[in-house]
Amino acid sequence: MGWNIFPVWVAIVMMLATAGAVIAALGKSRNVWASALMSLAILGMAGFIAMLWTVLERPPLRTMGETRLWYSFFLLVAGLFTYYRWQYRWIMLFSTVLAGVFIIINIVKPEIHDQTLMPALQSVWFVPHVSVYMFSYSLLGCATLLSTVALVRRSSNMDMAIEKLLYAGLAFLSIGMLTGSLWAKEAWGAYWSWDAKESWAVATWGLYLIAIHLAPSVMNTSRRWMYHTAILLGFLALQMCWYGINYLPSAETSIHTYNQ
């Protein structure tokens, strides 16, 4: 048991998620079958995470593969929430495809070795810090999907959904970043040390804050593209913060090297 059954398990989960997403895209708003199938897929994904947690005897939040697993899980949750709350028929299809991409990466390029939990990660902050971050990434992922569409097609309902997802995503992103700084003080002696990952976290945070502060001034003008562009740039910075830095020279001196 463990990662060896991942492809089979996740194939079943993705079939359920895809069926739910397609029914939602073709059917009426708040389709019961679509929500039920997606809920089953989410439960399946949660079941795999719980099983992995038990088998590894540690929270599965350490390796890149493990964070991608949580991201896929939270993407399905955020997609279902957005569909149910704002009735976007196609959002679950988008979030399922995006979750599928990260699942396929986990199968093709595992990075899921059964590594033990190194001393620095043995902290009460570990689970809240990483899981809150992954949840914020999925909310902001949904906001980015909607923002991309909103750049070409305006809808006040969509703007409202983007703004609410942005507020929720930014709130969790902030909590993730700040719990990380409290943890850093206990582990390394400094709340903030401008490590590569921390620097990209500031860049991400700054870009999303720009979007929030731009909204009142530009959303009802011809400059609304600035708001959506800030969200897209924020999401790009977020990708850099999450895994992009591993490909930068600055990663060599980073203290956040346990997730490679």
Added chain:
Amino acid sequence: MSAVLIAGGGAVLSVVAELLLGSFPVDIFRFPLNILVVALWFVMIQILYRRRTGNAFARFMLSRRATWLSLGLMATIGIVLGLEREPSTTAWPVVASLLFVLSHLCFVILRGWCNAKGIRWRFCLTHVGLLLALGAGFWGAPDRQQLRMAVHRYPSNEAYTMDGELRPTPYTVELCSFRMEHADNGAPTHYEAEIKVDDKKVMLFVNHPYNRTLSEKIYLVSFGKTLMGETYAVIEIVKEPWQWLSAAGIIMLIAGAVLLFVQGPRKTVSGER
């Protein structure tokens, strides 16, 4: 126009200073000079705020453009430092940008304070929290001390700065015992050291520092073996008198982020509540 002049002028000046003078001389601003400078800076902001109607600089600092510029500067600092192998956090442009962000925050908080009809909790927690967290890190940086010490089975007070300069501590430290656990692949999963700080025995392990005083913590950061094969522990002594202000700011920011989620947008962009 004034916005462009202020932002452009500040950027050019800080780059010129960096080229001519090298990194910002942080150490000059140790206590009590940093307290005096903070007080002077705050008084200046208050005076400028009171004269805002006739002062272009104060008007700019209270504008939305200043907010966008502040956040843009924060994002830029993050990107630039995130690309550097050895982040130059004391470069003049970085210091100038952070000072601008802090000054703008002060102006905005003053306006919020003076115009408030009641306590706006979310505004207060997020903005004052950021000011405290960022301000304590910025103004308190000169007072921060980080020393390393190899702790052997005999008392010693020889600690070194990160630059290798000897800085004896006013107390001695001695290793009493060291224990380590390994995984099947040989990687260390847990290590702990019992050390004696003066006459008090304390247990240290990663994520579990010892608070020697309110502003000083001792961390176990590594271990090694002498040529004789004896294990020694490497500890880090961090003195950070401003740490409680940072902690207060961070906790306020977390509370503000919770309110951001609970309350959501005050008024959505489509005009609905």
